[in-house]
Amino acid sequence: MADKQHLYLVDGSAYIFRAYHRLPPLTDPEGTPVGAVYGYTTMLWKLADDLDKADGPTHLAVVLDKSSHSFRNEIYDQYKANRPPPPEDLVPQFPLIRDATRAFSLPMIEEENVEADDMIASYARAAAAKGWDVTIVSSDKDLMQLVGPGGDGHGAIDMLDTMKNARIGVSEVEEKFGVGPDLVGDVLALMGDSVDNIPGIFGVGPKTATKLIQEHGSLTSALDAAPEMKKSKLKERLLEHRADAELSRILVTLKEDCPLPIAIDDMKLDGIAPGPLAAFLEKHGFTSLLRRLDAGNGSPDRANELNPAKADTHGADASPEGNRQPLPEFPAIDRSAYETVQTMERLEHWITQCEQAREIAVDTETSALDAMQADLVGVSLATGPNHACYIPLAHGGSDMFAEKPEQVGFDEALAALKPLLESDAVLKIGQNIKYDLNVLSRYGINVAPIDDTMIISFDLDAGRGQDGIGGGHGMDELSERHLGHTPLTFKEICGTGKKQIPFGEVPLDKATEYAAEDADVTWRLHQHLKPRLAIEGGSRVYERVDRPLVPVVAMMERNGIKVDRTRLARLSEEFATETARLEQQIHELAGEEFTVGSPKQLGDILFDKLGYKGGRKGKSGQFSTDQAVLEKLSGQGADIADKVLEWRQLTKLKSTYTDALQQAINPHTGRVHTSYSLVGAQTGRLSSTDPNLQNIPIRTPIGRQIREAFVPEDGNVLLAADYSQIELRLAAHMADVDTLKDAFAKGEDIHNRTAQEMYGAVDRDTRAQAKTINFAILYGISRWGLAGRLGVEPDEAQAMIDRYFQRFPGIQRYIAETLESVRERGYSETLFGRKTWFPRIDSKNQAERQGSERAAINAPIQGTSADIIKRAMVRMMPALEDAGLGHVQMLLQVHDELVFELPESDVASASPVIERVMADAALPAVDLSVPLGIEIGTGPSWDAAH
DNA sequence: AAGGTCACG
């Protein structure tokens, strides 16, 4: 049997830079930085794991850059001229990369005066010419020129991005560049590359470059066509910079005929000697890899790779991975094992299987993204690894002439599934199962009990992505991270853009692969993640707070809130008229017409043309024109600044609220249904999208008019109940500040009390300053930040901070202890045990580190507040039902506020129930040393309820 | 797609 040879060429140098930027700054036991080396080592490990796979490597070599000089410097002296030197803690890692390569017994190629890209090109072409397949391990866009399908005696060339675990073939290249690999060089020549200092055509980016090449077929044709183009910036640029593009074309061309220092046949993989590898791993403290080596190269646990830092540098106990139990071994995902359920008989069979399995993964497929409008198209179930099915329910139908595929009757199938989905004896596992709850609820099915892998992941790993390794909780990401598997994407199945088809039109075989795989992956993730909750102390917050919250939030989303469309439309018109008037005045004051909404143009008008003073800001070198700047100008008598501020306010209100909210009204319910994310904020807060109902204006009279459009149905009122100063109360409790606790106990105005303590006198000014300082404390204070807010010198701000700490002993200690604990353990914790991870708390970059510190000071306070209102939400409906008020509807949550709709006649009986549930929400888990104050208001609109 | 701006707690 003539096995196909497969050469892997590892673009080592490029990988090192990427690993350096994406991994935390680890150091080995001797203090040498090894973050990039670790990343490189795990990458080689992963490749070694692929050895036995069908398309795994038979031959492999690592290609490194040896010197920065190449033929490109001869023809263009600016080539790579403005590339900064490598970061200083990366430099010592270069030799270690070579050590690592040797430890794996792999051939290494580095040649003077030849760039790694050219060497890779030469080897790839040579091997492909022999009929070998070639995989280039890199994500470098220049190398994408080499990708090709093979054939005619030639082998195929593709690429592998190990960080994203993605293959890059011809179609991926076409997707990225909009042209085939043979034209990638032409596109690159137009785009240029600021990192390599390849000029390209100034002002032409990826989109324009692709368009030009698609339209004209090649770089030369595009340049030749320039004189005939209609007058435009683009035309001018093409004409003016033609020479740059031609030079760039040469620079981006890979040299494919370099002499080959090692024969390709000598790159044959024949096993890794464990001795040298173990010695290398040992030396650099890569203990988790060492364990795997000892375990006989067993199934790699991808979670370990995610955060090696803690396991390897903070001792075994610092990390949950340290005491991880062995994970169940599952067979690889096999999509061909899935069943398409098309008969009642098979459906009954699967339902029985599910009842016996006791834990099943469920996923619904629908016609659209919005759970409140989407129609159910099919359901997938999984009871074990590779044991999954897809039940199409409403496939086909848009094409009247096509025959609909065989499927179980819609109503009949749902009637059969309902007892299973509602059975107390069967746990339904979902990934973001709130979505499925809402869809199925519209068909009369109340899914329970439930688990949610997305939320479990959040309760375990919130914040872990802050260092850029990827800490999201979406299914694809979790699958990559924990299972090392890339699921089919929705795009792959349904296409994208204009060509996108609804899921109901996907052929059943493809639909089954996609839908059943999602259920299979979810089931596996659950096996993987759920046990970690108990081990890592996440059970309390998951079981007591977040899991029970899912059906509650789902219900709130379905409830929605009524908005008065007519009122919004009237406001939109008023805003439009006023905006137009202002725009004209602004143009007159400016002496020319310009786009007021363009910060760039506005900056040029204000500071260049009109000569107002105001500094540059930001990397872009653009003038800042934000509110603070404009208000300063207004203070100097610049009328135009006032007008712009007013214009901005009105356009904002119109586009974001009065226009958008009308669009958001659901035609079936006549109400607006937001979607809450339970994993949106690192601290544990909810977030709200589509539309965001957590940022409806309230601070200005003009904005409040929008709140007036949020109304109850006839006969009802809205009731708003909010926690008063909850974060300051929690700070007083958590930092154990007697003065503050006393003030809250007595029901005093807390900012007045702060002013009294700080200045010995209370007036408007001192109260305002005290309020600013109180917030500064919650957010993690810096003298410069406070100085900027109060308009005083940093020295004076520092004096105020010192005085605050002196008057409120406990705060300083709380901050120090919180930071110490975060540095020690890697995460902060709320009073209810919710963790937020801070992987950058030890960053060498001061800004980054200080940012993390401020966030870490705030997270326990903001997070505890989030826990408390969530607990109140969970208890709210049962408490109301007990009081005979089950018809009261809970509609919205805005961090410290809950909004209800109820008959006016029930206000008197419902208010005390709501108040009690909210005030006692921390009990019995936490007995706060401050009371939680609740303020309740009611009225014919959300505005009036405040 | 990114940056700037601004709405909320």
Added chain:
DNA sequence: GACGTACGTGACCTTG
């Protein structure tokens, strides 16, 4: 002397 000047979000607009 650097970073950039308070924590947490999401939406919209302009621009390259």
